[in-house]
Amino acid sequence: MFSNLAHTYAPKPVDVAEPPVSVGLPGRLMLPNEEEYDCTATEMTAGSARLTCFARPSRNDRIIIYLQHIGRVEGKVTQLTPDxxxxxxxxxxxxxxxxAAQLAWIAKRQSLGLPEDRRHDRLTPRHPNASLLLNDGNTVSCRIIDLSLSGxxxxxxxxxxxxxxxxxxxMGGRIVRHFMEGVAIEFDSIQSRDALIEFL
Structure with a gap:
């Protein structure tokens, strides 16, 4: 699931005036020792995130996280919290x-009281790299952000x-929506959980 742990970007200074967005996004993270944990991002800005997790890293540890809707996020631990x-x-x-655009969309959805509009729980795969077969017979590489029985x-x-x-x-389906970094697929029929096992 995780790769290129040694690669890092130099973080830009965080704008402390930027208000955090309450997100409640589930995900999975990896510590520097390659231990993996489930987590939830409770608040985020484009420069910071607050996470609830059983993991107890050290300050300045570099963390890699895959979050539902957001995808891969990297960062350094700035402080520990009770949870x-x-x-x-x-x-x-x-x-x-x-x-920033993704967080703005989440904040707007919350302010309008819009539902998730998803019929089944979404799961974050442990093995996100996959291939997508198009209707012209070509196969392209992709990365699964999240997965459910319906899409x-x-x-x-x-x-x-x-x-x-x-x-x-x-699993056959069709493209039903574009978003910032990819597409949403709706499957032709509700899948069995067994069909998702190869990704989970």
């Missing part, structure tokens, strides 16, 4: 702008058009 810790996010300017959100470089039929593993 987890906070990190300063390390990212390129492009990634930081993308994260998936994937990160992909070139987003197929909405309505394109695709196959993710053994």
């Amino acid at each position: 987890g810790f906070c990190i300063a996010i390390a990212a390129t300017e492009r990634k930081r702008e993308k994260l 998936a959100a994937i990160e992909i470089e070139n987003r197929p058009a909405i309505g394109t039929t695709v196959r993710l593993g053994t």
Whole structure:
């Protein structure tokens, strides 16, 4: 699930005036010793995140996290809290702008009282790298952000058009939505949990 642990970006100074967004996003993280833990991001800005987790890292430890809706986030621990810790996010300017847009969308959805509009619980796969078969027979690499019995959100470089039929593993579906870093797939039928095992 995790790779390139040695690679890092120099974090930009965090704008302390930037108000945090309450997110409640589930995810999974890895510590420097490669131990993995489930976690939840409770508050985020484009430069920081507060996480609840059983993991107890040390200050300045570098953490890699995969969060539902957000994807991969890297950062250094700035402080421990009673139920987890906070990190300063390390990212390129492009990634930081993308994260800010994602958080703005989450905040807007909350302010309007919009529901998640998802029929099944989403799961974060342990093995996110996958291949997507397009309707023209071409196969492209992708990364699964989250997965459910009815659909998936994937990160992909070139987003197929909405309505394109695709196959993710053994699961057929179609592209129903574009978002900042990829697409959402709705499966042709509700999948069995066994169908998701290869990704989980």
